[in-house]
Amino acid sequence: MSRILVGLIGAFVIVLAILGFSTFYTVSETQQALVLQFGEPIGEPIQEPGLHMKVPLLQEVRYYERRILDLDPPAERVILADQKPLWVDAFVRYKIIDPLHFFQTVQTEGRLRDRLGQIVNASLRSTLGNATLSTVLSDERAGLMAQIRDKVSTESTRFGIEVVDVRIRRADLPEETSQAVYQRMRSEREREAAEFRAQGFERAQQVRSTADREATVIRAEAEREAQILRGEGDGEKTKVLAEAYTKDEEFFRFYRSMTAYRKGLNSKDTTMVLTPDSDFFKYFNTMLESEGGN
Structure with a gap:
């Protein structure tokens, strides 16, 4: 017992x-x-x-979980606005804020991942489908990500979760598209280089034209100054000769005669025939008589 x-x-x-x-x-x-x-x-x-x-x-x-969770759905093939295909690898960070709604809609995290992955891929297609490749690769990418995040957040609120962030980890072009884009970018760079060279040549032509024009102006100014100086010199010369004529008329006539003969006999092929009683010999005869008298 x-x-x-x-x-x-x-x-x-x-x-x-x-x-x-x-x-x-x-x-x-x-x-x-x-x-x-x-x-x-x-x-x-x-x-x-x-x-x-x-x-x-x-x-x-x-x-x-109360902590932030990660979702890494498979890469999605998206057709951009410029008809270029793009493989987009995105990830999502979220947290469960209402376990009751979470249980009533998806119950488990596995089911949530399937539903949330579909929402993310649909948001990627709808947003990036209105963007070009240059936009996706530029600084405007942050704005696109904000649009995707807002769409995913709006669609996933009913699951009792809060979407913290949506990011594109990688965005790759297919191999054939990559080659086409590379060739197009190369052609663009070559075209830009040709434009730069043409602009440089045009600029050089402008500089040379400006320099030639300025040189012409400078030469004209120098010629004008030279003409003024020559005129002033000729005036001064005339003044000096006039003063010499006033002081010694005979010497002035002698000087003018010598100048005329010098100019006339400047060429080696010139021959001048003079008579003994010409003015040229008159001055020499006068000089000889003066020396004989002395």
Whole structure:
């Protein structure tokens, strides 16, 4: 009899231990929980960390992450506005903010990933389908990502999650498109180089034309100054000769005659025939008579 009693007491203790373990559960700081009864949620989600109670055997606890989670869907092939195909590899960061809505719509994170991946790919196609390749590769890419994030966030709110960020990890052109784009970019660079060379040649022509024009102006100015100086010199010369004529008329006539003969005999092929009684010899005869008298 005592053995039966001991057995019953032992069984009762075991049942109490099982019930105790089934009654209490803990929620950590990185978790949030839902209490399910017969597979349906009851009460509000458990957001506070610590020790909590439930009805053993009838109720179960479903845990969800409070931390930010990552989703890395497969790369999506997108046709851009300029009809260029592009392989886009994007990722999403999100967190569960309403476990009740999350359970009622997708229940598990696996199902959420499938649904959210579809939303991300649809948002990529609709947004990038209105953008060109140059826009995707430029600084406007941040604006495109903001549009995609807003679309994904709006579509995924019903799941009880908050989309923190959507980013494009890689955007690759297919091999055949890459070669075509490379050739087009090369042609563009060559065209720009030709334009730069043409602009440089035109600029050089303008500089040379300006320099020639300025040189012509400078030469004309120099010629004008030279003419003025020659005129002033001729005037001064005439003045000096006039003064010489006034002071010594005979010498002035002699000087003018010598000047005329010098100019007339300047060429080696010139021959001049003079008579002894010409003015040229008159001055020499006068000089000889003066020396004989002395």
